[in-house]
Amino acid sequence: MRILIVGAPGAGKGTQSKIISEKLGIPHISTGDILRNEISSGSELGNKVKEYIESGKLVPDEIIADVLLSELRKDIYRDGYILDGFPRTINQVKIMEEKNILIDKVIFIDTSEEEILRRITGRRVCPNCGSVYNLFYNPPKVDGKCDKCGADLVQRKDDTYEVVKSRLNTFKRDTLPVIDYYKSKGVLLRVNGDKSFDDIKNEIFSLLGV
Numbered sequence: 310m311r312i313l314i315v316g317a318p319g320a321g322k323g324t325q326s327k328i329i330s331e332k333l334g335i336p337h338i339s340t341g342d343i344l345r346n347e348i349s350s351g352s353e354l355g356n357k358v359k360e361y362i363e364s365g366k367l368v369p370d371e372i373i374a375d376v377l378l379s380e381l382r383k384d385i386y387r388d389g390y391i392l393d394g395f396p397r398t399i400n401q402v403k404i405m406e407e408k409n410i411l412i413d414k415v416i417f418i419d420t421s422e423e424e425i426l427r428r429i430t431g432r433r434v435c436p437n438c439g440s441v442y443n444l445f446y447n448p449p450k451v452d453g454k455c456d457k458c459g460a461d462l463v464q465r466k467d468d469t470y471e472v473v474k475s476r477l478n479t480f481k482r483d484t485l486p487v488i489d490y491y492k493s494k495g496v497l498l499r500v501n502g503d504k505s506f507d508d509i510k511n512e513i514f515s516l517l518g519v
Contacts, residue, residue: 420502
């Protein structure tokens with residue numbers, strides 16, 4: 310089975326992808342990971358990707374699709390895969406279809422904006438030991454202090470309200486049309502992303518019939 314998993318930032322796509330991968334015995338493909346691997350390989354394609362990244366430019370959709378196509382030729386993907394991070398726009402969907410990169414099912418983790426904001430803006434990290442907390446769901450025992458080492462907790466720059474709102478607006482503008490497209494194709498499976506991690510996992514398994 311060839312699965313695409315989509316959802317807003319903070320919906321838990323990567324985590325759920327890994328769980329589905331283990332359950333179904335098919336590889337999880339993170340677009341970011343395969344781009345980094347292609348760069349490390351020193352291939353002609355990898356060098357092109359490196360040039361764009363080092364110059365601060367976005368890697369063109371066509372090149373990302375070529376890297377993905379190159380990856381999918383490997384034998385480990387013969388029985389299927391879980392794709393995370395691409396496509397995010399209608400243009401990327403068109404390029405994938407032109408290159409015959411096929412999708413059987415699309416799982417949409419449909420999470421409310423309020424829940425996304427709680428998950429991301431509530432996140433606090435210990436710069437000393439790396440422990441992660443959430444002010445709403447997993448707060449530290451002492452406000453602002455790490456339970457393990459006592460260091461002051463910090464909020465990542467990417468976790469601020471303004472940054473998260475901007476990312477959510479990008480998701481609505483670019484990726485909601487992708488979700489509508491796959492819905493029209495009859496391959497979309499919608500999951501309630503406001504539920505607990507285990508409930509989301511179980512709903513996905515139920516929809517996939519596993």
